[in-house]
Every structure is written in C-alpha cells, then in structure tokens.
Amino acid sequence: MTDICAGxxxxxxxxxxxxGRAHALAFAAEGAKVVVNDLGVGLDGAPAPGSPAELVAAEIRAAGGExxxxxxxxxxxxxxxxxxxxALDHFGRLDTLVGNAGFLRDRMLVNLDEDDWDAVVRVHLKGHFLPLREAAAHWRAEAKAGRRPVARVVHTTSGAGLLGSVGQGNYAAAKAGIVGLTLVASAELARYGVQVNAIAPAARTRMTEQVFTGLEAAPEDVSPLVVWLGSAASEGVTGRVFEAEGGRITVMEGWRPGPTADKGARWTPAEAGEAARRLLGEAEVPGAVYGAG
Incomplete structure (x- = not known):
C-alpha cells in the first residue's frame, strides 16, 4: 500500500x-482513520438485526487500523x-466525506406509491445533502479561522441517474439529484478548500444482484478511484462525475449545448417544431435508458 491517505x-x-464497506477498508489500508456509518437496515430500508458498522470498524482495527x-x-x-x-470527537479532524448510503424500492411508475418514492429519495438525496451540509459548515469555519482544509467529498450517483432505469423512477431521480448537488457544492465550497466529485459505480452488491444479474465486477474494484478522489493527491479535480466498473474508469460528460437555432424573434409552434426536428437530426443520440426494450 502507498499510504496515500495517511493522517x-x-x-x-x-x-x-x-x-461502502469496500471503501472503508480501502481507506484504512491507505492509512486513513475511518468513521464507519451504517444504520443496519435491510434492502428496503426496514430495520435489520446486528451492527454491520461495528463489524467493519472491528475488522479495520484487527488489521492494525483506526x-x-x-x-x-x-x-x-x-x-x-x-x-x-x-469524526471530531474521536480523531480531532475531518478530511473526507464519502456519501454512499442507500436502498431500493423498485416499482414501475404506475405502481410506485408515495411512501416508496419518499423513502428512496430521503435516504439517497437527503442522506447526501445533510452530511454534506454539516461537513461543509465545519470546513468553512476552519477556513475562516485560518486553517484552510484539504477537504474532499465523494458522492455516489448511478448510471440510473445519468441515463434513467426502467422500474427505478424514484432511485433514478434521487441519483440525478445527487449529480446536481455535487455540481453546486463544487462551485460553492471551492473557496474553503473543498473538492466535490461523484462516482457512478457498477459492482455486484446485495442491492444490484437482483437488478443486474450479469454484473460480476467487485465493489473493491471501485474503491481505488474513491480513495484517490478522497486524498490530497486529487488536487484540482472537482465538479466531475466518474463511472467505475471493474478495471474501467470513464469521465462522464453531462449536459452541454448542442446544435442551436436562433430565429432572432418568436417562433410559431410549427416553426419551432420544424427547427427542433432539424436540430435533433444534427444532435448525438442519447444513451439508452437501462432496461428499455
């Protein structure tokens, strides 16, 4: 190991x-002190027995980490x-926040009830926003006190949030929201020494094994990129979204202006439609929604 996160x-x-477990272990292996968060719920967000967070923390300590x-x-x-x-009480500081918590309640839109929508958006989107807000407030205070941090935030989005995924309207909407949150945070927090990026991981976990049956990449394959983004070595990289699967890393390129037409005056509906069709013929075809026939 390189101790890229030592201290x-x-x-x-x-x-x-x-x-999340793979990330925690990978950070610890590179010298980081880790706060392992997990509520210990089932795939659908309902309470489950045991404390997986303590098990992972104990595993890190058994390997000589903190x-x-x-x-x-x-x-x-x-x-x-x-x-x-x-983090502050046990280790005296906070350098990196990795947002990863989430669960699924998949339904086709016509069968998706309000509780399933609220639960998934709550854990993914609100569960990214609130820790980010608390960490950002701490880092801002540090910067204003003359102790400019070298802080990093790594959010977890998904291909579902970038392209959409049939049967996952709640999850896709939440994950798309995380991208927007990441971009805003990157712009707002740069002055305080905070870099904010997102990853769209593809790996076989208990959350994906029923959705993507052919997915064989291991969670541990994603963690090296997360560790690097969470380290001081990623200086200058912020406001970016990466896709990671197996040995492949891709920089995802989001919405940007494509073909444009400007009449210089108000269009009629027929003219607007004609212009839109012409522009679509010049534009790149978007990626297919996951699960679309």
Missing amino acids: RVVVVTGAGRGL AVAHGGDIATAKGAASLVEA
Missing part, C-alpha cells in the same frame, strides 16, 4: 456492506450532525 480522517456512509462505528440516521439533521461530531 486523513474519512467518513463513509452506508459502510456496513457492499461498496476506526469507529456510527449507527445514526444520516438522513436526519441530528444523525448527520452526530456523524461529523464522531
């Missing part, structure tokens, strides 16, 4: 299993605040 304190949400478990609900203001406090 850094890293918080990973949803770190009891899957991708880690503490946090079992709070980071989609609440109290839970998010206690998450940052856990």
Whole structure:
C-alpha cells in the first residue's frame, strides 16, 4: 500500500456492506482513520438485526487500523450532525466525506406509491445533502479561522441517474439529484478548500444482484478511484462525475449545448417544431435508458 491517505480522517456512509464497506477498508489500508456509518437496515430500508458498522470498524482495527462505528440516521439533521461530531470527537479532524448510503424500492411508475418514492429519495438525496451540509459548515469555519482544509467529498450517483432505469423512477431521480448537488457544492465550497466529485459505480452488491444479474465486477474494484478522489493527491479535480466498473474508469460528460437555432424573434409552434426536428437530426443520440426494450 502507498499510504496515500495517511493522517486523513474519512467518513463513509452506508459502510456496513457492499461498496461502502469496500471503501472503508480501502481507506484504512491507505492509512486513513475511518468513521464507519451504517444504520443496519435491510434492502428496503426496514430495520435489520446486528451492527454491520461495528463489524467493519472491528475488522479495520484487527488489521492494525483506526476506526469507529456510527449507527445514526444520516438522513436526519441530528444523525448527520452526530456523524461529523464522531469524526471530531474521536480523531480531532475531518478530511473526507464519502456519501454512499442507500436502498431500493423498485416499482414501475404506475405502481410506485408515495411512501416508496419518499423513502428512496430521503435516504439517497437527503442522506447526501445533510452530511454534506454539516461537513461543509465545519470546513468553512476552519477556513475562516485560518486553517484552510484539504477537504474532499465523494458522492455516489448511478448510471440510473445519468441515463434513467426502467422500474427505478424514484432511485433514478434521487441519483440525478445527487449529480446536481455535487455540481453546486463544487462551485460553492471551492473557496474553503473543498473538492466535490461523484462516482457512478457498477459492482455486484446485495442491492444490484437482483437488478443486474450479469454484473460480476467487485465493489473493491471501485474503491481505488474513491480513495484517490478522497486524498490530497486529487488536487484540482472537482465538479466531475466518474463511472467505475471493474478495471474501467470513464469521465462522464453531462449536459452541454448542442446544435442551436436562433430565429432572432418568436417562433410559431410549427416553426419551432420544424427547427427542433432539424436540430435533433444534427444532435448525438442519447444513451439508452437501462432496461428499455
């Protein structure tokens, strides 16, 4: 190992299993002190027995690293605040926040009820926003006190949020929201020494194994990029979205102006339609929605 994160304190949400667990272990292996957050719920967000966060923290400590478990609900203001406090109380600082917590409640849109929508958007989108807000407030205070941080945030979006995914309207909307949050945070927090990026991982976990049956890439394949983005070595990289699967890393390029027509005056509906069709003929064809026939 290279100790690329030696001396850094890293918080990973949803770190009891899957991708989060792999990230927590990878950061610890590179010298970081880790706050392992996991509420310990099932795939659908319902409570589950045991404390996966403590199991991962114990695994890190057994390997000679430093880690503490946090079992709070980071989609609440109290839970998010206690998450940052856990890093400061136990390790005296906070350098990197990795947002990863989430679960699925997949339904086709006509069968998707309000509770399933709210639950998924809450854990993914609100569960990214609240810890980010708490961490950002701490880093801003540090910067204003003359202790400019070398802070990093790594958010977890998804191909579903970038292209859409049939049967996952709630999840896709939340993950698309995380991209927007990432871009805003990158712009707003740069003055305080904070870099904010997002990854769209593809790996076989308990959350994806029923959705993408042919997916064989391991969560551990994604973690090296997350560790690098969470380290001081990623200086200058912010406001970006990366896709990671197996040994492949891709910089995702989002919305940007394409073919344009300007009449210089108001269009009629017929003229606007004619112009739109002409421009579509000149534009790149968007990627297919996951699961579309």
